[in-house]
Amino acid sequence: xxxxxxxxxxxxxxxxxxxxxxxxxxxxxxxxxxxxxxxxxxxxxxxxxxxxxxxxxxxxxxxxxxxxxxxxxxxxxxxxxxxxxxxxxxxxxxxxxxxxxxxxxxxxxxxxx
Amino acid sequence: xxxxxxxxxxxxxxxxxxxxxxxxxxxxxxxxxxxxxxxxxxxxxxxxxxxxxxxxxxxxxxxxxxxxxxxxxxxxxxxxxxxxxxxxxxxxxxxxxxxxxxxxxxxxxxxxxxxxxxx
Numbered sequence: 111x112x113x114x115x116x117x118x119x120x121x122x123x124x125x126x127x128x129x130x131x132x133x134x135x136x137x138x139x140x141x142x143x144x145x146x147x148x149x150x151x152x153x154x155x156x157x158x159x160x161x162x163x164x165x166x167x168x169x170x171x172x173x174x175x176x177x178x179x180x181x182x183x184x185x186x187x188x189x190x191x192x193x194x195x196x197x198x199x200x201x202x203x204x205x206x207x208x209x210x211x212x213x214x215x216x217x218x219x220x221x222x223x
Numbered sequence: 224x225x226x227x228x229x230x231x232x233x234x235x236x237x238x239x240x241x242x243x244x245x246x247x248x249x250x251x252x253x254x255x256x257x258x259x260x261x262x263x264x265x266x267x268x269x270x271x272x273x274x275x276x277x278x279x280x281x282x283x284x285x286x287x288x289x290x291x292x293x294x295x296x297x298x299x300x301x302x303x304x305x306x307x308x309x310x311x312x313x314x315x316x317x318x319x320x321x322x323x324x325x326x327x328x329x330x331x332x333x334x335x336x337x338x339x340x341x342x
Binding site: 140141142144152153154155197201203209210213 | 326333336
């Protein structure tokens with residue numbers, strides 16, 4: 111899977127929007143962009159994924175750049191419960207070991223009340 | 224149940240002892256992954272089961288590690304003669320399976336993990 115780059119940490123205030131960036135300049139045309147998050151002392155949790163168009167679900171929105179070399183996970187109103195490590199990964203139908211996830215260090219999001 | 228469950232949630236053992244970790248995947252999901260996560264690190268793939276196919280064991284770090292899946296459902300990860308470097312959180316994931324398993328659009332549902340501490 112192609113590599114992604116994320117900031118190590120970000121801070122947000124409660125009830126404000128949060129934009130979490132991810133760079134993936136070597137993305138291939140068949141790679142999907144996935145986001146997971148991991149709350150303290152819990153297993154990772156799927157958030158959202160997309161290919162080219164922006165995506166919305168109940169948890170977040172995913173904005174994908176036109177050239178697909180970067181994307182942004184948007185939490186519209188951060189809550190204290192959103193404090194977690196957010197992982198941006200690329201998933202392909204080709205290569206990898208039977209589709210196992212490969213997480214980097216991710217972005218640790220802190221939310222201040 | 225609705226999600227993936229794992230037991231025990233915490234396990235403290237002495238170096239050299241064997242441990243068994245259990246995973247109950249989402250009912251009907253045919254694929255199952257085991258990962259481990261050391262403190263402050265990313266996920267490390269261990270083993271993958273898909274239906275009745277031979278498991279992909281390429282991520283197991285040594286022959287002290289083994290896993291089985293009985294009846295295509297519950298899975299047990301066994302670590303023999305534990306070492307201190309085995310201390311980590313062991314996570315089980317249940318993807319949707321079938322034709323989508325491991326594919327670009329597949330998503331994985333994780334259990335809460337078992338925190339293993341080897342003294």
